[in-house]
Amino acid sequence: MADDALLRSSLIWLAGLVVWVGLYTHSFKKMIVTYVMGLFAIAGLLLPDWDFFDRPFSQWLSPVSVDAGDSKPPFTSTSKRFRIYPLRLAIYAAVYGFALYKWWMFVSN
Numbered sequence: 242m243a244d245d246a247l248l249r250s251s252l253i254w255l256a257g258l259v260v261w262v263g264l265y266t267h268s269f270k271k272m273i274v275t276y277v278m279g280l281f282a283i284a285g286l287l288l289p290d291w292d293f294f295d296r297p298f299s300q301w302l303s304p305v306s307v308d309a310g311d312s313k314p315p316f317t318s319t320s321k322r323f324r325i326y327p328l329r330l331a332i333y334a335a336v337y338g339f340a341l342y343k344w345w346m347f348v349s350n
């Protein structure tokens with residue numbers, strides 16, 4: 242239920258950003274690019290199967306077994322959703338940093 246509220250509020254903020262880009266640039270094309278980039282960014286953060294990715298990196302290429310889902314994960318944390326893993330953080334920073342740079346270059350020109 243909380244994930245639905247977070248998704249809903251993220252989409253509302255995205256709509257506000259799209260309107261702001263449209264008013265600032267007077268370009269429908271830039272509004273569409275902002276909307277699509279925002280949807281991909283929101284989907285990349287909120288929709289992945291975190292139970293699959295919360296395993297060690299070396300096990301990502303093997304399928305998840307039913308027994309593995311019943312056992313407790315090796316890492317215990319207060320927040321199950323957002324654990325800090327250096328590899329995941331580096332990949333997200335690289336991908337989202339590049340996408341944000343390309344979006345800003347497109348919108349600001």
